Amino acid sequence: MFDASLSEAERLARALAALAAMAELRGRPADLLPRLLAELKDACGADGLGFERREGEELVHVATVGSFIGLGDARSAVQASLSGSALLSRNVALAPDTLNDARVDRALCLRSDSGALVAVPVDVSGTPAGVLVAGWRVAHGYSDAAVTLLRVGAGLIAAAIARTLHADRSEDPARLLGAAFSQASHREAAQRPHPDTDVLTGLLTAGPFQTALGTSAAHWSPSQNSAVLFIDLDRFHRVNEAHGHAVGDSVLQRVADVLRRCTRGHDVVARLGDDDFAVLLNRLSNPELQAAVAAERIIDAVLADNLTNESMPRIELCIGAALIDRAGLSAERVMRDAEHALHAEKTERR
16 A cells, blocks of 8 residues: 655655566466556555557557546547557656646546546567556646656566567567457456446536536636537437437437547537537637637538438537636536527527
């Protein structure tokens, strides 16, 4: 366990001793990783720790501990993530404040409650194999000693994988890497619904969306404006009545896909319930204009989707917007303003 009463030097010495003992263990990486990650987490005082293995152009969590335990189904793009930055540069990537780092997936940070992240690449025989990622709930929560320990841990993981691959040097390490881990547990984790994720659409639910909105409101600055789009499917009940709930579900999934395509990596998209969706647009310099442009982009994408799915019921949206353009706004106030704007839009249409 992490002992705050020890000096940093004492914690470092104790941690290195524990990791040295771990280096003597033998076995499959999938079996050793949970224990190694737990030791590392306590040693560096992190709240969560995970190992992401590269699968093509994606990174997927294959082992997690602490606050990262719910990320077993999480994937991120190599080309557009903090972990990918560490992997491609083969150097440590730091995100001292996840709220203000474009490389960070805001939804994953919400699920793991991470205010700061450190990503350390894991190279096996010259092949970028994966990334060791640690998270702290508090921004700037890590120390130089913690980063050093994570480097040591990354080396131990690389050694464990290399031992597994050692039996057949003639094979390509990149191809053999998949065999070092059992994917059964990962598939099982991916099939388990997460309480923060809507089962039908894969979007966030109302709870984590409200948390993200509250965070954006609390950290407002003149250069960090935000906006909320409250989205309602107009006359959606008629789709269910005329075509059945299975077709209605497919319409909801189409809407979710449209919203994903029309938003950026640091925006937050959620299904609030039934036929209500919401988008939190972050990092806006001109929030009124950019919110209007985003709403128009969503409407245009829906029109295009209707044209390519002529045999399916048409999607009709109403959108209300509210801005976070000054200090002192609460999440409740912003959502209430967005809902009022939505109802005003509906009234005008009638």
